[in-house]
Amino acid sequence: MVTLAEVARHAGVSASTVSYVLSGKRTISTRTRERVEKSIRELGYHPNAGARALASSKSNIIALMMPLRTDMYVPVMMEIAIAVATTARERGHDVLLLTGQEGPEAVRRVVGSGLADAMILMDVELQDQRLPLVREAPRPAVLIGLPADTSDLTCVDLDFVATGRQCVDHLAEFGHRDIAVVGEAAAVYERHTGFAERTILGVRERAAELGARVLHRPCEGSYESMAGTLARIFDERPGTTAVIVQNEAAIGPMLSLLRQQGRAVPEDISVVAICPEQVATQQSVALTSVAIPAHEMGRRAVELVMAKIEAAGGNGAAEATGPHTEMLPPQLTVRASTGPAPSPTGAP
Amino acid sequence: MVTLAEVARHAGVSASTVSYVLSGKRTISTRTRERVEKSIRELGYHPNAGARALASSKSNIIALMMPLRTDMYVPVMMEIAIAVATTARERGHDVLLLTGQEGPEAVRRVVGSGLADAMILMDVELQDQRLPLVREAPRPAVLIGLPADTSDLTCVDLDFVATGRQCVDHLAEFGHRDIAVVGEAAAVYERHTGFAERTILGVRERAAELGARVLHRPCEGSYESMAGTLARIFDERPGTTAVIVQNEAAIGPMLSLLRQQGRAVPEDISVVAICPEQVATQQSVALTSVAIPAHEMGRRAVELVMAKIEAAGGNGAAEATGPHTEMLPPQLTVRASTGPAPSPTGAP
DNA sequence: GAGCGCCGTTGAAGCGCTTCGACACATCTC
DNA sequence: GAGATGTGTCGAAGCGCTTCAACGGCGCTC
Numbered sequence: 079m080v081t082l083a084e085v086a087r088h089a090g091v092s093a094s095t096v097s098y099v100l101s102g103k104r105t106i107s108t109r110t111r112e113r114v115e116k117s118i119r120e121l122g123y124h125p126n127a128g129a130r131a132l133a134s135s136k137s138n139i140i141a142l143m144m145p146l147r148t149d150m151y152v153p154v155m156m157e158i159a160i161a162v163a164t165t166a167r168e169r170g171h172d173v174l175l176l177t178g179q180e181g182p183e184a185v186r187r188v189v190g191s192g193l194a195d196a197m198i199l200m201d202v203e204l205q206d207q208r209l210p211l212v213r214e215a216p217r218p219a220v221l222i223g224l225p226a227d228t229s230d231l232t233c234v235d236l237d238f239v240a241t242g243r244q245c246v247d248h249l250a251e252f253g254h255r256d257i258a259v260v261g262e263a264a265a266v267y268e269r270h271t272g273f274a275e276r277t278i279l280g281v282r283e284r285a286a287e288l289g290a291r292v293l294h295r296p297c298e299g300s301y302e303s304m305a306g307t308l309a310r311i312f313d314e315r316p317g318t319t320a321v322i323v324q325n326e327a328a329i330g331p332m333l334s335l336l337r338q339q340g341r342a343v344p345e346d347i348s349v350v351a352i353c354p355e356q357v358a359t360q361q362s363v364a365l366t367s368v369a370i371p372a373h374e375m376g377r378r379a380v381e382l383v384m385a386k387i388e389a390a391g392g393n394g395a396a397e398a399t400g401p402h403t404e405m406l407p408p409q410l411t412v413r414a415s416t417g418p419a420p421s422p423t424g425a426p
Numbered sequence: 427m428v429t430l431a432e433v434a435r436h437a438g439v440s441a442s443t444v445s446y447v448l449s450g451k452r453t454i455s456t457r458t459r460e461r462v463e464k465s466i467r468e469l470g471y472h473p474n475a476g477a478r479a480l481a482s483s484k485s486n487i488i489a490l491m492m493p494l495r496t497d498m499y500v501p502v503m504m505e506i507a508i509a510v511a512t513t514a515r516e517r518g519h520d521v522l523l524l525t526g527q528e529g530p531e532a533v534r535r536v537v538g539s540g541l542a543d544a545m546i547l548m549d550v551e552l553q554d555q556r557l558p559l560v561r562e563a564p565r566p567a568v569l570i571g572l573p574a575d576t577s578d579l580t581c582v583d584l585d586f587v588a589t590g591r592q593c594v595d596h597l598a599e600f601g602h603r604d605i606a607v608v609g610e611a612a613a614v615y616e617r618h619t620g621f622a623e624r625t626i627l628g629v630r631e632r633a634a635e636l637g638a639r640v641l642h643r644p645c646e647g648s649y650e651s652m653a654g655t656l657a658r659i660f661d662e663r664p665g666t667t668a669v670i671v672q673n674e675a676a677i678g679p680m681l682s683l684l685r686q687q688g689r690a691v692p693e694d695i696s697v698v699a700i701c702p703e704q705v706a707t708q709q710s711v712a713l714t715s716v717a718i719p720a721h722e723m724g725r726r727a728v729e730l731v732m733a734k735i736e737a738a739g740g741n742g743a744a745e746a747t748g749p750h751t752e753m754l755p756p757q758l759t760v761r762a763s764t765g766p767a768p769s770p771t772g773a774p
Numbered sequence: 775g776a777g778c779g780c781c782g783t784t785g786a787a788g789c790g791c792t793t794c795g796a797c798a799c800a801t802c803t804c
Numbered sequence: 805g806a807g808a809t810g811t812g813t814c815g816a817a818g819c820g821c822t823t824c825a826a827c828g829g830c831g832c833t834c
């Protein structure tokens with residue numbers, strides 16, 4: 079492996095000069111800089127990551143912790159991870175992938191060893207085991223998702239309360255007064271992941287304001303579970319004219335079942351989904367939906383964490399990189415699955 | 427941060443002794459070892475990753491390169507990644523996540539900087555851009571997937587040829603003689619990812635041997651695309667009694683459409699899927715399927731790569747860690763979607 | 775034209791760890 | 805009991821980089 083010293087010798091300068099060319103932390107004459115850059119290219123030099131980390135106490139690595147919950151919709155997790163990785167790379171950082179396997183201890187290990195300069199935590203629970211460790215860690219962290227207590231923490235998430243409200247708003251405009259919510263699997267609520275509850279909260283709030291009724295039922299992703307859920311909904315509230323779905327895996331089965339039952343979408347029943355755009359557009363009926371901005375969430379998380387890293391390295395706390403919560407505004411796209419509420423049976 | 431030197435002082439021994447306690451590369455008396463371990467615990471010591479990497483030229487990091495092709499089924503990719511991460515962790519290594527963003531250059535960067543001790547490449551194409559760099563890299567690598575030329579390379583993959591054969595075998599036993607294959611999106615074939623072609627190859631081979639006819643059509647994951655594909659299949663081969671599907675996203679739409687068309691599964695038409703177990707079991711009809719052993723693939727890849735790392739570090743080339751291809755045997759699970767071929771129209 | 779400041783460059787001191795050779799001491803062997 | 809062998813510990817030399825203090829030379833100013 080080529081070392082900095084060899085580049086220096088080859089270019090006829092000192093090692094420190096090469097280092098400064100690389101980092102740009104000191105002015106170097108154009109003449110010298112070009113000579114050094116030429117040597118770097120000719121020798122195929124790559125700075126040694128370990129040496130760099132040791133000397134600068136910066137690894138240029140961000141740890142991404144993602145517990146692998148089987149009840150989460152995987153493509154969204156993946157899209158966030160990809161967004162984190164690419165954004166980090168654009169900013170000269172690499173991403174270390176940590177799974178839930180290791181438990182909260184991973185935080186201590188990664189921070190303690192200086193392996194990563196910062197952390198991004200996904201799939202945060204309301205009472206997350208990792209939070210105490212994160213709070214006392216001497217490295218910056220950003221959460222994707224909202225815990226119960228956000229004090230001293232920086233979080234990014236979709237504004238699920240606003241999402242719920244927006245869904246109801248849209249349906250109410252079409253005259254729907256009896257709305258069902260097909261939610262995530264029961265396990266998600268029991269685990270108190272927050273986002274599912276927050277959506278329902280928004281839905282309930284807005285429905286109350288507008289005088290609409292809401293029936294909420296959790297639902298697994300399977301066809302069978304969906305069949306049961308739908309049956310229960312129409313049994314308890316035969317007048318239901320609209321459904322809000324927040325379980326990506328349940329969407330396909332639901333549309334399939336509605337069709338089977340002779341319920342036309344949107345003529346007999348309107349459907350609003352809370353899901354990635356791709357899922358919304360690939361169904362038999364293009365779905366009116368609120369998108370999960372997975373890419374945006376990953377990107378923002380990296381930007382926030384990088385700002386923290388830079389703030390910690392340089393001046394005291396000049397920029398506003400302190401703890402705060404960033405809620406991404408929901409965006410509802412109207413497609414073909416929502417329409418006017420059918421007039422009540424018996425009316426013209 | 428606590429350093430090795432501080433631990434040594436606290437325990438009343440030299441730094442090297444602490445190092446040997448940590449690595450176990452030299453015998454240490456029980457008395458001394460316990461004293462050192464106690465100090466480590468009391469001080470909350472974590473070895474500095476950078477320093478370690480520098481001194482030992484081992485980072486204990488494995489790079490996982492996964493290009494983000496939108497036409498690949500994401501959950502499988504994710505499961506592989508998770509398996510890689512957890513298996514690596516069990517063996518004392520961390521995983522660096524690299525996306526396709528950076529291109530083949532990423533190989534050079536990671537290897538050149540000594541950031542990773544080895545690489546695992548996912549989603550390998552027949553003529554993969556990364557292969558030349560991998561071949562000349564001084565670090566071990568394992569591919570998940572098969573390129574056209576596997577010489578000098580170590581690869582892990584499901585045996586897709588055998589998979590195709592096995593599907594046909596199963597259907598033939600039930601008397602099916604007219605089999606359709608609903609394949610991946612056309613882009614997958616154009617990209618020459620190999621696995622899709624290999625499946626068809628196996629299907630064709632075995633069908634020829636058994637005297638069955640095969641009709642192969644690529645298909646996108648959307649409902650519309652599936653509708654078109656099915657229509658074409660039944661138009662060209664009205665006598666089709668069985669379908670093999672190899673596009674996870676297309677499965678839901680397909681079952682939904684078949685039902686709509688009044689074709690009962692498995693009475694009128696048998697369906698075999700090549701997909702993860704979870705997908706097979708969550709449909710309206712539990713599907714007879716060949717599983718994609720994503721977890722196993724990730725695990726084996728790590729095991730192979732670790733064997734290479736150890737072989738490179740220690741002796742010359744004692745163990746059999748040389749280049750070779752490891753094909754995982756397919757496993758077909760019979761569920762409710764396959765049955766006897768219906769007797770031809772007109773027959774009793 | 776002496777003095778000042780600035781720019782570009784350098785040498786040297788670590789960063790925290792691994793590892794090699796050496797050494798002190800205890801244990802055998804004949 | 806002298807020499808051969810083994811065991812447990814230590815000191816010191818790096819690993820390849822960053823960064824600080826310092827320095828030589830240049831163009832200014834007054």
